[in-house]
Each structure stands twice: as C-alpha cells, then as structure tokens.
Amino acid sequence: MNLEPYIQDVLIVGAGLSGLKIARDLRAAGRRVLVLDKAHGVGGRAATRRWDDVPVDHGAQFFTVRSAAFRAQTNRWLAHGVCFRWTDGFHQWDEAHGLRPPDPESKDGTHPRYACRQGMSALGKDLAAVLPPDALRLAARVTGLQRATDARGRGYWLAEIEGAPADEPPPAAYAVVLTLPTPQTLALLEAAGLPDSLDPGELARLRAVEYAPTLAVLLRGPALKTAWQGIQLRDQALSWISADTDKREDGVPVEGGPQVFVLHGSPEFSREHQDGDLTAAADRLVARAGEIVGGWITQLPERQVHRWRYANVPRGVDRWAGLQLALDGEPPLYVAGDAFLGAKIEGAYLSGAEVAQAILSARV
Numbered sequence: 001m002n003l004e005p006y007i008q009d010v011l012i013v014g015a016g017l018s019g020l021k022i023a024r025d026l027r028a029a030g031r032r033v034l035v036l037d038k039a040h041g042v043g044g045r046a047a048t049r050r051w052d053d054v055p056v057d058h059g060a061q062f063f064t065v066r067s068a069a070f071r072a073q074t075n076r077w078l079a080h081g082v083c084f085r086w087t088d089g090f091h092q093w094d095e096a097h098g099l100r101p102p103d104p105e106s107k108d109g110t111h112p113r114y115a116c117r118q119g120m121s122a123l124g125k126d127l128a129a130v131l132p133p134d135a136l137r138l139a140a141r142v143t144g145l146q147r148a149t150d151a152r153g154r155g156y157w158l159a160e161i162e163g164a165p166a167d168e169p170p171p172a173a174y175a176v177v178l179t180l181p182t183p184q185t186l187a188l189l190e191a192a193g194l195p196d197s198l199d200p201g202e203l204a205r206l207r208a209v210e211y212a213p214t215l216a217v218l219l220r221g222p223a224l225k226t227a228w229q230g231i232q233l234r235d236q237a238l239s240w241i242s243a244d245t246d247k248r249e250d251g252v253p254v255e256g257g258p259q260v261f262v263l264h265g266s267p268e269f270s271r272e273h274q275d276g277d278l279t280a281a282a283d284r285l286v287a288r289a290g291e292i293v294g295g296w297i298t299q300l301p302e303r304q305v306h307r308w309r310y311a312n313v314p315r316g317v318d319r320w321a322g323l324q325l326a327l328d329g330e331p332p333l334y335v336a337g338d339a340f341l342g343a344k345i346e347g348a349y350l351s352g353a354e355v356a357q358a359i360l361s362a363r364v
C-alpha cells in the first residue's frame with residue numbers, strides 16, 4: 001500500500017489538554033496534524049460525565065493560573081463563557097482544627113479557582129473546536145509505533161491502532177508527540193521496541209516521574225445547600241469533598257432537591273485500594289466523609305466510583321527544552337503532558353505550547 005498520500009506532518013497521541021494545545025497551535029501555523037485518543041471524547045483527565053444529562057466532573061475539579069501564557073488563554077475562555085471564576089478559596093479540614101472557611105489573609109484563600117458550567121471537559125472541547133473532523137480520531141488506542149522511510153528518504157512514523165482493519169492505512173506522520181501520563185508513554189515506547197534507541201539519561205528522567213492515583217466517588221441525592229463549595233482535607237482517607245452542583249448554571253439547589261457531591265480518596269488510600277473492591281473502598285470514603293461533614297452525606301442514595309491510576313504528578317520533570325527525545329536518527333519524537341513544565345491543567349497546557357513551538361522551530 002502506498003502510504004505517502006496519507007502522511008501527516010505531526011501525529012499527536014492523546015487528546016488531553018496538552019495534545020489539543022499542540023494540535024491547535026500547529027494547525028494555526030498550517031501544519032497537517034492527526035490527534036489519536038483511546039477515549040470516546042476529548043479533554044483527557046479534565047473529564048466530565050453526564051449523569052442523567054447533568055454534567056459531573058469526575059476528573060479535574062478546577063484550575064488555577066500562574067503564567068502569562070495561560071492567563072491569556074483563560075481570559076479567552078472567560079470571555080467566551082467556557083469557564084468562570086468559581087471561588088477564591090476552599091474550606092480546609094484537618095483533625096486538629098476541624099472545618100475552617102477559606103482564610104482571606106492567606107494566599108490559598110485569595111487565589112482564583114476557575115471551573116466550567118458545562119463541566120471541565122469544556123476546556124478540551126473548546127481547544128478541539130478548530131480541528132477539522134479528519135484531524136481527530138477517537139476510540140483509537142495506539143498500541144505501537146514503527147519507523148519507515150518515504151520515497152525521498154525522509155523518515156516517518158506509523159502508528160498501530162488496536163483493532164484497526166488490516167486494509168486500512170495506518171496513521172502516519174513525519175513527527176510524533178506522546179502526551180500520555182508518563183508510565184503509559186514508557187509502556188508505548190517499550191511496545192515499540194524504542195528504549196534501546198533512546199538516550200539512557202532521558203529514559204531515566206522519564207522513569208523517575210511519579211504519578212499518584214485517585215479514587216473518585218460521585219454521590220447524588222436530596223440535600224440542603226452546604227456552606228462550603230469544596231473542602232481540601234489533610235486526612236488518611238480523603239483529600240477532597242466538593243459540591244459539584246455549585247458549579248452548574250442552575251447550581252442553586254432547591255431546598256432538599258437533588259445535588260451531586262464528589263469525594264476524592266487521598267493518594268495513600270487510593271494506592272492501597274485501587275486494585276481491590278472499589279465498592280468497599282467507596283463505602284469507606286463515604287463513611288469518612290460522614291464523620292467530617294455530617295451523616296447526611298452517607299444517606300445520599302446514588303453512587304458512582306471511578307479509579308484514576310494516574311491522576312496527579314507529585315514528582316515531574318524539572319526542565320526539558322523542546323521536550324524532544326534524543327533518538328538514533330529520524331523521525332523526531334516528542335513528549336508532552338502534565339509531567340513536564342509544572343503539574344496540573346496549566347502545566348499540561350504549557351507543555352503543549354512548548355512542544356508546538358519546538359516543532360515549528362525545527363520546521364517539521
């Protein structure tokens with residue numbers, strides 16, 4: 001099969017915020033891109049599910065802004081109604097002090113937190129909106145990468161997609177960016193047999209990245225409006241409790257009407273229970289929440305649980321100019337995501353911006 005008509009400039013694995021930022025910037029500069037994601041929607045861990053048509057954030061809950069570049073993007077999102085300023089601080093809880101409102105004297109109590117009325121996946125949907133339909137392929141899990149050479153002797157990548165029909169041309173491009181959580185990037189590099197072709201020092205840096213898991217429990221039922229929007233906890237079991245309904249357009253709950261709450265297990269609790277009985281783990285988190293905010297939360301009748309193996313990055317990579325992996329020859333291979341240039345949504349976005357810039361500078 002002659003693949004040359006199908007070869008794109010850049011293949012981006014992952015339609016999270018880093019991958020979509022890369023795709024958007026490269027498209028704006030006239031490059032042909034193809035984004036592949038195993039999921040059925042965009043946004044990655046900035047994830048929203050619909051519970052009887054009501055959006056609920058089961059991944060990222062909010063975001064903060066520190067850099068000028070992300071401030072500019074956030075201002076565009078604010079202007080277009082994609083996000084809004086949810087709050088300037090959350091309640092805090094620890095065993096010694098109990099529940100405390102945000103402290104207006106502390107930095108934590110006066111730092112804007114942004115969220116989306118339609119759920120956090122609105123950020124990814126907005127970044128993806130400029131991509132033509134053929135630049136984004138969902139439900140496409142990349143299981144391998146191969147190198148090949150075109151008629152002019154230029155190297156390119158071929159991606160293997162799980163379950164793809166044998167007579168379908170595989171996605172191909174002159175450069176690839178992997179934007180998965182780093183352990184998944186490493187697994188893909190292994191599957192492609194690439195580690196021997198990579199720089200051992202860079203591989204060691206990737207392997208040193210640490211991710212923390214999160215067990216998320218969503219609760220729904222009739223409840224009164226709480227005095228808090230979100231609570232950050234220092235606790236063995238729980239790290240977060242929020243009133244998700246508070247973020248929605250019609251968030252003011254009807255007295256005793258249905259509301260949704262989100263609980264997050266602490267990294268230690270989530271690690272210990274991620275491979276066990278998730279229902280039993282959720283029971284324990286709900287019981288603990290009842291001890292902290294009141295027994296009413298244990299009475300909410302409906303429940304969903306989601307396990308994130310790679311939720312947050314307690315230990316990422318400090319600095320890596322251009323985020324290109326040194327490889328024995330062509331074609332170029334880049335990495336991006338929240339393990340680079342600072343964690344969280346802002347870090348993912350900034351790493352995407354940096355990789356796009358590096359690709360454009362390299363004239364790929």
Ligand SMILES: Cc1cc2nc3c(=O)[nH]c(=O)nc-3n(C[C@H](O)[C@H](O)[C@H](O)COP(=O)(O)OP(=O)(O)OC[C@H]3O[C@@H](n4cnc5c(N)ncnc54)[C@H](O)[C@@H]3O)c2cc1C
Pocket residue numbers: 013014015016017018019036037038039043044045046058059060061062063064140141142143179180181184188214216264308310311312336337338339343344345346348
């Ligand atoms: C429970 C939870 C709470 C969080 N809370 C916050 C918060 O409050 N504030 C904040 O700023 N950040 C928060 N985060 C972190 C934030 O969501 C991430 O830092 C950010 O979304 C990461 O973006 P990314 O592009 O680096 O990666 P991702 O969003 O993970 O994107 C990677 C994409 O790659 C896809 N993928 C993986 N493997 C393959 C494959 N083999 N083939 C094809 N596609 C593949 C995935 O489906 C995913 O869409 C939270 C995360 C979680 C899970």
